[in-house]
Amino acid sequence: xxxxxxxxxxxADTTVRELNRSLHLAEGGSCTVLNPRGAHSVAAGLTSPIxxxxxxxxxxxxxxxxxQATVHVNGNASTGLAENIMSGxxxxxxxxxxxxxxxGHGGLVVVEGNAGARCGISMKGVDIVVGGNVGHMSxxxxxxxxxxxxGNAGDDLGDSLxxxxxxxxxxxxxxxxxxxxxxxxxEHLGIVADLLEKADMSDAANPSEFRRYxxxxxxxxxxxxxxxxxxxxxxxx
Amino acid sequence: MTDGMMDGMTDRSxxxxxxxxxxxxxxAEIRRAANxxxxxxxxxxxxxxxxxxxxxxxxxxxxxxxxxxGYREACGTDVIIGAERAERPVRLxxxxxxxxxxxxxxxxxxxxxxxxxxxxxxxxxxxxxxxMTQEERGHSETLVYQYLPSRYGMNPDxxxxxxxxxxxxxxxxxxxxxxxxxxxxxxxxxxxMRTLPVGIDQRSACRHPDWTGPDDLEIKIQELREITDWxxxxxxxxxxxxxxxxxxxxxxxxxxxxxxxxxxxxxAATQDVFIEHVGIPTIAAIPEAVRALQExxxxxxxxxxxxxxxxxxxxxxxxxxxxxxxxxxxxxxxLIAIxxxxxxxxxxxxxxGSAAGAWEDYxxxxxxxxxxxxxxELSARLDPVIGGRRLANYLQVLTLEAxxxxxxxxxxxxxxxxxxxxxxxTVEAAAMAGVPLAGTSWIxxxxxxxx
Ligand SMILES: Cc1cc2nc3c(=O)[nH]c(=O)nc-3n(C[C@H](O)[C@H](O)[C@H](O)COP(=O)(O)O)c2cc1C
Numbered sequence: 001x002x003x004x005x006x007x008x009x010x011x012a013d014t015t016v017r018e019l020n021r022s023l024h025l026a027e028g029g030s031c032t033v034l035n036p037r038g039a040h041s042v043a044a045g046l047t048s049p050i051x052x053x054x055x056x057x058x059x060x061x062x063x064x065x066x067x068q069a070t071v072h073v074n075g076n077a078s079t080g081l082a083e084n085i086m087s088g089x090x091x092x093x094x095x096x097x098x099x100x101x102x103x104g105h106g107g108l109v110v111v112e113g114n115a116g117a118r119c120g121i122s123m124k125g126v127d128i129v130v131g132g133n134v135g136h137m138s139x140x141x142x143x144x145x146x147x148x149x150x151g152n153a154g155d156d157l158g159d160s161l162x163x164x165x166x167x168x169x170x171x172x173x174x175x176x177x178x179x180x181x182x183x184x185x186x187e188h189l190g191i192v193a194d195l196l197e198k199a200d201m202s203d204a205a206n207p208s209e210f211r212r213y214x215x216x217x218x219x220x221x222x223x224x225x226x227x228x229x230x231x232x233x234x235x236x237x
Numbered sequence: 238m239t240d241g242m243m244d245g246m247t248d249r250s251x252x253x254x255x256x257x258x259x260x261x262x263x264x265a266e267i268r269r270a271a272n273x274x275x276x277x278x279x280x281x282x283x284x285x286x287x288x289x290x291x292x293x294x295x296x297x298x299x300x301x302x303x304x305x306x307g308y309r310e311a312c313g314t315d316v317i318i319g320a321e322r323a324e325r326p327v328r329l330x331x332x333x334x335x336x337x338x339x340x341x342x343x344x345x346x347x348x349x350x351x352x353x354x355x356x357x358x359x360x361x362x363x364x365x366x367x368x369m370t371q372e373e374r375g376h377s378e379t380l381v382y383q384y385l386p387s388r389y390g391m392n393p394d395x396x397x398x399x400x401x402x403x404x405x406x407x408x409x410x411x412x413x414x415x416x417x418x419x420x421x422x423x424x425x426x427x428x429x430m431r432t433l434p435v436g437i438d439q440r441s442a443c444r445h446p447d448w449t450g451p452d453d454l455e456i457k458i459q460e461l462r463e464i465t466d467w468x469x470x471x472x473x474x475x476x477x478x479x480x481x482x483x484x485x486x487x488x489x490x491x492x493x494x495x496x497x498x499x500x501x502x503x504x505a506a507t508q509d510v511f512i513e514h515v516g517i518p519t520i521a522a523i524p525e526a527v528r529a530l531q532e533x534x535x536x537x538x539x540x541x542x543x544x545x546x547x548x549x550x551x552x553x554x555x556x557x558x559x560x561x562x563x564x565x566x567x568x569x570x571x572l573i574a575i576x577x578x579x580x581x582x583x584x585x586x587x588x589x590g591s592a593a594g595a596w597e598d599y600x601x602x603x604x605x606x607x608x609x610x611x612x613x614e615l616s617a618r619l620d621p622v623i624g625g626r627r628l629a630n631y632l633q634v635l636t637l638e639a640x641x642x643x644x645x646x647x648x649x650x651x652x653x654x655x656x657x658x659x660x661x662x663t664v665e666a667a668a669m670a671g672v673p674l675a676g677t678s679w680i681x682x683x684x685x686x687x688x
Contacts, residue, residue, distance in 0.1 A: 040456045045464030061460040065393040080447035099447040103388040121446040124432040143432045220437040225274040
């Protein structure tokens with residue numbers, strides 16, 4: 001069952017449940033959400049290519065697990081913005097607190113302001129562009145995808161990360177375990193240029209200003225000694 | 238007499254006496270550690286002696302308690318989870334569910350066998366740390382989708398295909414630890430499902446990435462309900478650490494069901510030191526979880542309790558229910574039912590340095606029974622149809638045994654079993670389970686006789 005989307009939902013007199021139920025049933029169109037007032041789970045679990053504009057700040061898990069939809073927040077977002085996003089685009093004009101884009105598998109998350117701790121934690125293919133800074137433990141255990149930070153990164157960036165690529169224009173307070181700086185090749189300049197363009201931030205930064213960080217792959221496997229085997233083969237002097 | 242004659246006549250058996258403190262397992266482990274420089278990683282559950290439900294007995298009927306006819310009178314076994322909040326509650330025919338074990342840790346054939354057996358028996362299976370496969374969805378009538386810290390393979394489409402969601406906070410074998418899957422088992426398919434490079438030793442996150450405490454979890458559960466349109470129940474699984482508080486906080490966070498997994502609980506791979514030394518036994522955990530549910534007035538009501546960790550028999554099922562659980566969950570026993578540790582494979586287990594009955598190297602991927610492996614030749618050995626039949630038979634026996642015990646105690650539903658039907662064989666069991674030591678009215682730590 002598909003329903004036509006109303007032009008506006010006013011969360012002053014509509015529940016999040018009613019909003020999300022309508023958004024889940026819609027197959028296309030666009031709408032504006034008014035008076036979110038920090039509500040949680042706004043526009044969570046969308047599955048179709050609809051456009052949702054939220055006028056105001058949202059609580060936890062806005063646009064969580066997004067598929068195909070475009071969600072634009074004119075304000076700030078709290079914890080878990082676009083967590084586990086699969087596809088589509090989620091954008092906030094203000095700041096995002098903890099775990100923005102966490103575990104995202106695909107799509108694009110854009111934070112025009114700063115993002116707090118654990119931005120891109122366990123990311124699995126999503127692209128994240130942050131206009132300002134990211135907090136500590138960002139890209140912790142990040143598996144795949146690209147994190148582009150126009151400002152600075154906090155402590156322990158990319159701790160225990162896998163194959164995700166991290167691009168930071170400013171300073172990095174410290175790198176986490178197994179994270180190292182890597183060379184910016186033409187391919188990487190291209191990735192940054194492309195993401196800046198998708199994020200509408202091409203004028204704000206030049207790809208050549210970014211430095212790249214990734215995994216040293218030293219934690220991929222346990223290090224296991226075997227003295228007995230060495231002695232048996234006579235390898236030990 | 239010469240010294241030589243003394244030697245011949247004297248009993249020198251002390252020279253063969255093993256130390257209790259440094260027994261042969263301890264010595265072997267010290268030598269292994271010295272050789273490799275890495276802690277021991279293994280599967281299975283705790284192996285050292287622990288208090289178990291064997292330390293409890295049912296009293297049965299007597300002058301003042303009327304039994305039900307064992308073969309004739311009805312004794313209900315059904316369980317409904319999530320009726321209060323979910324549009325589609327989980328309805329189980331029997332109070333035994335199959336615990337979360339990932340594709341990756343288990344072969345596709347093993348997952349299929351579990352699905353087939355559980356579906357015939359009328360109960361649920363559970364995904365694991367690595368996402369949902371089409372095979373297991375297809376073969377499981379009721380499938381619980383685990384939502385874990387790693388979020389490997391976490392996909393909202395699968396979430397919506399599930400019959401329930403289990404938010405995993407912890408696991409009995411390793412409360413406070415994350416998943417582990419060794420490189421041998423990270424094949425192309427497993428690696429792709431988890432977005433991981435092939436062959437790495439996967440050490441999953443132990444903390445959820447986007448919530449940090451019970452207040453956050455409450456909001457997380459609201460999100461999961463929103464995304465699934467309030468259709469399906471939500472469980473919270475915890476390792477048995479602080480079951481009273483953990484259960485109370487799970488209720489507060491909005492769970493429809495709390496799964497408490499005791500320290501005996503099996504695992505696919507973890508540090509031995511974790512398996513043997515963290516968490517409390519199932520017998521001690523259930524009463525504490527029940528106390529929390531009772532204090533919050535939801536016991537046998539809107540929030541169900543599933544107990545796990547070392548459940549082997551219908552007696553264990555009935556005792557867990559008598560202590561107040563609504564259902565139990567099995568991992569290791571289900572694997573044994575479909576063929577794990579098969580004595581017929583003893584030669585092969587021995588070739589791997591183990592023996593049928595002692596095999597614990599689930600982490601290794603070399604399982605001759607084809608269950609805890611991703612090797613295509615080994616896993617092809619497990620016939621999922623036969624495995625499914627074996628599991629269905631086993632689940633039937635657990636249910637029949639639990640019914641037998643319930644009827645003997647005069648109960649027309651297994652949920653009518655109660656602590657009053659039990660006595661403890663040891664002082665420790667009496668204290669932990671909160672039932673009197675057999676032949677006395679003494680419950681250590683509580684004042685006065687019961688009632
Ligand atoms: C092979 C294997 C894999 C497991 N994988 C998971 C998992 O992915 N997630 C989880 O929460 N628990 C996992 N467990 C633990 C079980 O869900 C369950 O808690 C435990 O097996 C119950 O104890 P029992 O084995 O004594 O029945 C696994 C257990 C085994 C034996």
